[in-house]
Amino acid sequence: MTGPDEDRPRLDARLVPAALGAWGAVLVALGLGWGPGAAVVLLALVGVGAGIARRDRRWAAGLFAAGACAAAVGGVASAAAFRVADHPVRAAAASGSAATLEVVLTDDPAPLRSSGLGGPRVVVRADLVTAQTGGGRWAGEGHVVLLAPAEGWVGLLPGQRATASGSLAASSRGDLTVAVLRTRGPPREVGPPPPVQVAAGDLRAGLRDAARAVLPEDPAGLLPGLVVGDTSGVGTDLADDFRTAGLTHLTAVSGSNVAFVLGAVLLLVRLARLGPRTAAALAAVALVGFVVLARPSPSVLRAGAMGAVVLLALALGRRRSVLPALAATVVGLLLVDPSLATDAGFALSVLATGALVLLAPPLVAALRARRVPPVVAEALAVPVAAHVVTAPVVAGLSGEVSLVAVLANLLVAPVVAPATVLGVVAALCAPWWTWGAHAAVWLAGPEVSWLVVVARRCAGVDGATVGWPGGVVGGLALAGLVALGAVALRWRRVRLVALAAAVGLLLVFVPTRVVPVGWPPTGWTVVACDVGQGDALVLATGEPGRAVLVDAGPDAGPVDRCLARLGVRSLALVVLSHLHVDHVGGLAGALRARSTAAVAVGPVREPAATLAQVGARARAAGAPVVGMERGMVLRWPGLVLEVLGPLHPSPHVDADDGSQVNDTSLVLRASTPLGRVLLPGDAERSSQDALLAAGVDLRAEVLKVPHHGSRSSLPPFLVAPGARLALVSVGRGNSYGHPNPSVVGLLAGTGALVRRTDESGDLALVPGLRGPAVVARGDPLPDPRRR
The missing domain is CATH 1.10.287 (Helix Hairpins)
Structure with missing residues (x-):
């Protein structure tokens, strides 16, 4: 009589050491250099010899496979690392030389989240064709990364040639990247895209158009991301919520996308009772077609390979065959492209695929043994397995662990597959059958809307993530x-x-x-929301559920949650002190599901690209964009808002000069039942000096410290209000050193109580025994990811 463990087939792990050895050899070559990589290759060859010499066939085969794979892949990686180390462009990059590069794009330009100076930018990954720098010209291979403005680069396809000029910089990536080129202009001499990329672009454009025609904004932007990884329509706030909820993997093409599509094909084949050869042929056609649809970039080809492993497991119905196939796929991909060894997406794909076919089945079996229904068991096992094995990689990358990821993945698991398959159907129908594409999108609408709801709600939970090394x-x-x-x-x-x-x-x-218990505190008039490295201050108007918001922080989630905790259902006005992303980036979150009378900006409208984004967000919320200038006074039952500055706004502001833009900040004074509050935004020395020289009345009981406590403030300006309380809106662990210790010491020396959001979280101004007092909510945000 045999037990359940004896009935379960044992896994064939003989190729696992080979895959791990190959992966390790590449990491050594790329991380430590071609010399140590060559030494690993020699050790691997010794292992091959030991395998041949051993009489134990099982161990001999394992040693031989591990040594051979490590030697082969490590040799390729070491040779590539040698070429990169000796590359002339790499030497030019070390000195920051100017250069002109001719490149071939290898992936779609990806948005770069930066400070927002100079407008949106993108990251472009490409292969080098020729380089001209320092009077020399070289033709040769090598991977390069371009940091470029979005204008002119967005819309280029993998396979297109382009020429760009700019300054070189050394690459900090642990892969085979030769150099980084920072360019400020559009591409020149752009070549035509390959036909296969044109076909893919037409299908993807058809899916985007059909989604926008049928679905609301967020689901319409999400569907292409879910199906083919096209996140161009996904707003920053929704992307932030997906990251916090642990659902980011859904918007990246992975092996699961391929598995869903191939699974649907196999189901149709089984229902039609077609033979195994026909099934294999149709599955192969579907695999190639999906790779074309999602564009055959390296990430998509990797996903196709991983999806093929899952297909093999489904077709054979045996776990025993999956591990060798997965290990062989890893070795093959590293042999073709050694730089995948340091790619986080590659690691996540391997781990998620392994979890899907190896860890999930025993979890399902264990749950079913405890009388859990099969459907429920599978719905629980798959997201739990995937999250557990990928959590260490995600934590290492983000420096945080999501506490809601398992729950979020459990809630969305039933709808991901049907939404993906329906999206593929819509993309295929769009070029020639609009009604059919719209019907498929309409059927996918409830599933995609559910994904949005889950991401929003889970990301809205306070403490959804915790910091981690x-x-x-x-x-x-x-x-x-x-x-x-x-x-x-x-x-x-x-x-x-x-x-x-x-x-x-x-x-x-x-x-x-x-x-949360005890929040908001009774009688609050002003709250400095903890939004990380940025500003967002809420002013009570004296009307229930209604407030004025001054700035919106860098991200949509924190300001949205702060307003929700305060019970703010409508905004009498949103004032954006100036157009830097740490003050306007969260505007979409502030406007979300709240009626807003208007969005106000100052007299200087730079950077223009950021102003355009603000306008688009305001229009989507039905709020007009209005201007504010010195001398304006706005009144509500419990609030008076005065515009004190800027005094002399220059019409000629360099959008790339952070200090010039900061000096265009609106300087406001709010009169509340608890006293006056001075809100100078990020005004720096020039603006402050003008206000002091003009004798502007700056007196206030509370000061919002300018520019997050930066040392760019004049001491007389900090002292002029005579404030008893000083609030510093700043991100914990920020790289700018804010607040500056000398600024904090100066304010404390005047007798003011200095409170900081990076230490105390949200800060509320409430009635005290001797005037305004501060109540802290606690739980400050973790280290900021950007300005």
């Missing part, structure tokens, strides 16, 4: 904890303790995070 050390630490937890849970008593701890945490988490 980033980098390799943080990733390995979390991986070790996951492994220890998996081993410990094999014992029944440990499982009971873990269950009790989970229930206890839930009982604490829900009332303290989801429904």
Whole structure:
């Protein structure tokens, strides 16, 4: 009589050492240089010899395979690393030389999240064709990265040739990138795209058009991202919510996309009762077609390879064959492109594919053994398995761990596959059958809308993420904890303790995070929202649920959650002090589901590209964009808002000069029932000096410290209000050193109480025994990711 473990087929892990050896050899070559890589190759060849010499056939085969794969892949990687180290463009990049490069794009230009100076920018990955720098000209291979303005570059397709000029910089990427080129202009001498990319572009454009014609803004932008990784229509706020909720993988083409499409094809073949050869042929056609639709960039080709592994598992119905296929795929991909070894997407694809076909089935079996219905068991097992194995990589990259990711993935798991398949159908129909494409999109609408709802709600939970050490050390630490937890849970008593701890945490988490107790405080008039490295201040108007917002922070999520906690349902006015992303980036979150009377900007409208984005967001919310100038006074029942500056706004402002833009900041004074509050935005020395020289009345009981406590403020300006309270809106651990210790010391020396959002979270101005006092909510945001 045999037990259940004996009936379960054992996994064939003989090729796993080969894959790990190949991967490790590439990491050594790319991380330490071609010399150590060559040494690893020699050691691998010794392993090959040892494998040949051993008499034990099982061990001999394993040693031979591991050594051979490590030697072959490591040799290719070492040779590539040698070429990069000796590349003339790399030497020019080290000195920051000017250069003109002719390149061939290898992927779609991707948006770059930056400070917003000079307008939106993109990252362009390409292969080098020729380079001209320092009087020399070279023709040769090599990977390069271009940092370019979005205008002119967005819309270019992989395979197109282009020429760009700019300044070179050394690459900090641990791959085979030769150099980084920073360019400010559009591409020149742009060549035609390959026909296959044109066909893919037509299909993708048809899907985007059909989605916009049928669905609301957020679902319409998300559907192309879900189906083919086209995130051009996904707003920054929605992208932030997906990241916080642990759902970002849904908007990147991965092996699961391929598996869904091929699974649908196999289901139709099975219903039609066609033979295995026909099924294999149709599946192969579907695989090639999906790669064309999603564009055959390296990431899509990788996803196709991983999807083929999943297809093999589905077709054979045996877990035993999956591991060798996955290991062989890893070796093959690294042999073709060694730089994948350091690519996070590659690691996530391998881990997610392995979890899908290796870890999920035993989890399903364990749940079914405990009388969990099959459908529920599969819905639970797949997202849990995928999240557990990918969490260490995500934590190492982001420096945070999502506490809502498992729940979010559980909630969306049932709708991802049908939405993906329906989106593919819509893309295929769009060029010649508009009604059919619209019908497919309409059927996918509820599923995609559900994804948006889950992302919004899960990201809106306070404390949805917790900080974690980033980098390799943080990733390995979390991986070790996951492994220890998996081993410990094999014992029944440990499982009971873990269950009790989970229930206890839930009982604490829900009332303290989801429904915070004691917030907002009674009688608040001003709240400095903790939005990381940025500004967002809420002023009560004296009307229930209505407020004025001054600035919106860098991201949509934090300001939206701050307003929701305060019970703000409508905005009498949104004032954007100046057009830097740390003040306007979260505008979409502030306007979300709130009636807004108007969005106000100052007299200087630079950067123009940022102003255009503000206008688009305001129009989408039905709010007009209005101007504010010195001397204006606005009144509400419990609030008076005066515009004190800027005094002499120059019409000629260099949008790339951060200080010039900062000096265009609106300087406001709010009169509240608790006293006056001076709100100078990011005004710096020039603007401050003009206000002081003109004798403008700056007196206020509360000062919002300019520019996050930067040392770019004049001491007389900081002292002039005679403030008893000083609020610093600043991000924890920011790279700018804000607030400056001398500024904090100067304010404290005047007798003012200095409170900071990076230390205390949201700060509310409330009635005190001797005037205005400050109440802190706590739970400041983790280290900011950008300005």
